Amino acid sequence: MSNAVSALNGLTAAGDVTVKEAGLRGMITLRGDFSSRKFKNICTELSGMGFPEQGKANCDGDRGLCWMSPDEILLLVAHDDVAESLTKIEKALKGQHYLAANVSDARAQISVSGPFAREVIAKLAPADLHPDHFQPGDFRRTRLGQVAAAFWLTETGAIEIICFRSVADYTFRLLAASAKAGPVGYFTV
Amino acid sequence: MLVLHCPYCGVDVDETDLHGGGEAHLTRHGPGSSDDEFHDYLFQRANPKGVHFERWRHVYGCGKYFHAARCTMTLEVFGTYSAQTLEPPQEIKDAIMAKRPDWTGGAKS
Ligand SMILES: [Zn+2]
Numbered sequence: 001m002s003n004a005v006s007a008l009n010g011l012t013a014a015g016d017v018t019v020k021e022a023g024l025r026g027m028i029t030l031r032g033d034f035s036s037r038k039f040k041n042i043c044t045e046l047s048g049m050g051f052p053e054q055g056k057a058n059c060d061g062d063r064g065l066c067w068m069s070p071d072e073i074l075l076l077v078a079h080d081d082v083a084e085s086l087t088k089i090e091k092a093l094k095g096q097h098y099l100a101a102n103v104s105d106a107r108a109q110i111s112v113s114g115p116f117a118r119e120v121i122a123k124l125a126p127a128d129l130h131p132d133h134f135q136p137g138d139f140r141r142t143r144l145g146q147v148a149a150a151f152w153l154t155e156t157g158a159i160e161i162i163c164f165r166s167v168a169d170y171t172f173r174l175l176a177a178s179a180k181a182g183p184v185g186y187f188t189v
Numbered sequence: 190m191l192v193l194h195c196p197y198c199g200v201d202v203d204e205t206d207l208h209g210g211g212e213a214h215l216t217r218h219g220p221g222s223s224d225d226e227f228h229d230y231l232f233q234r235a236n237p238k239g240v241h242f243e244r245w246r247h248v249y250g251c252g253k254y255f256h257a258a259r260c261t262m263t264l265e266v267f268g269t270y271s272a273q274t275l276e277p278p279q280e281i282k283d284a285i286m287a288k289r290p291d292w293t294g295g296a297k298s
Contacts, residue, residue, distance in 0.1 A: 054199050069251035070197050126203035141198075141250040142206050148249050 004079065007108035007168035013176035016183075017114030021172060022160070024079035025062055025109045028086065031072045032098035042092040043073055046085045057139035057152035059160070066139050066152065066162075074150075074162070079104060108168035112175055113158035116183035121151060121159050123178050131187055145174045194269045195247045196255050202247060210244030213256045214276060238262055240285055240292050242277060245269075258285060 008021035032039045040051045047065045049058035052073075057066040059076060066074040077085050082102050089100045112120050122129040124144040134140070139152040147167040151159050163171045191204040211234070218230040235241070241261045246254045256274070258267040258281050267284045270277065277285075285292050 069253060072251075126205055128201070140200065142202075143249045 004105070007165045008110075008172055011172060013172070013179065015114070015179055017112060017117050017120050017179040019120075019172060019175045019179050020111045020113075021168070022062075022109035022111050025104060025107075026077040026079040026082040026085070027102075027104045027107050027162070028075040028077065028082060028089070029068075029072065029101045029103050030075050030089065030098070031100075032093065032096060034071065036096060038092055038096065039098065042089055043075060045092075046077055046081075046088060047075055052139070055139055056137050058137065059152065059154070066150065068141065068150070106165055107162055108165050108171070110161045110163070110168070110172055110175060111158055112161065112179065113156070114179070116187075117157060117159050118153070118187055119184050120175060120178045121161075122187070123181075123184065124174060125149070125151075129187070144171055147171060191264065191266075193245060193255075193257050193266060195250060195253075196269055196271050197251045197253045198247060200250075202250060206247065206249040208246045208248040210246050210254055213242040213244045213272075240267070240289060244272065260289075 004024055006021060006024045010023050011021045013019040030043065034040070043051055043065050047063045049060060049063065049065050052058045052065050052067040054067055058064055059066070062076060062078050064076040066076070068074050075085070082104055086100055086102060118129050118131070125142050127140050127142045128134060134153060136153045136155045139150065141150040143149060144161070144163070147163060147170060149161055149163045149171060151161040153159055161171065192201050193207060195202050215230060218226040239260055239262055241259055243257050243259060244254050245257055246252070254272045255269055256272050257269045258277060259265065265288070267288065268281045270281055
């Protein structure tokens with residue numbers, strides 16, 4: 001068995017707002033019919049979280065469910081649990097039209113935490129991150145600078161970002177530069 | 190800057206998160222069609238000054254195509270709607286008529 005290593009191996013840029021690569025995360029792209037009870041049940045069973053509404057993420061620690069599109073869920077599980085989860089999905093959705101793919105090693109997750117974490121993202125994404133509009137549990141797929149990314153706001157005010165592994169270095173440096181440049185002061189905290 | 194509402198994600202999306210997909214509601218002519226029909230399907234577009242129906246792909250988001258009704262002159266957006274339709278829904282037609290009373294339902298080739 002090879003020794004799995006995450007994209008940036010936990011690289012951290014500490015500051016008022018800290019940018020940290022989250023390490024190994026289990027990620028499964030799951031496409032299928034959201035109106036199917038079996039589909040929702042297996043998502044809930046494997047993540048321990050409720051099935052998310054449009055544009056939401058229900059996450060806790062390294063487990064969760066992110067709403068990617070009307071027929072796509074990103075299922076987050078512990079990195080070691082991916083193979084077992086895929087077997088369970090295969091069993092639960094047998095006979096249904098669905099697709100499940102292990103994308104754990106094709107992606108990277110980066111956490112941004114600190115008093116103006118929201119502004120660190122707002123500077124980089126063409127998305128409305130105003131506190132009146134972007135709340136804990138809200139999930140958005142958009143871009144950060146020049147690359148595709150998805151992110152959600154946690155209850156603690158931290159922002160979790162998922163991007164492609166191939167652009168993890170760019171995304172990390174972009175976030176670190178945005179954090180280092182300080183707050184804008186547009187969102188009153 | 191153009192902002193369109195993605196009907197699948199339910200969010201207002203900046204133009205830079207989207208990719209234009211050209212004119213909407215084209216009739217596809219393939220095998221069995223005449224040369225003229227196939228030629229027009231490939232190359233002929235309405236290109237109106239005014240009300241226009243377009244396809245847009247939410248490429249940095251859900252990845253889905255949706256449709257938009259827009260004015261090519263003022264860039265005003267009348268509305269966006271699902272691509273799973275052969276013609277604009279009534280509420281989009283109503284929104285256009287409210288703003289352009291003399292619109293005759295044109296720009297749909
Ligand atoms: Zn969308």
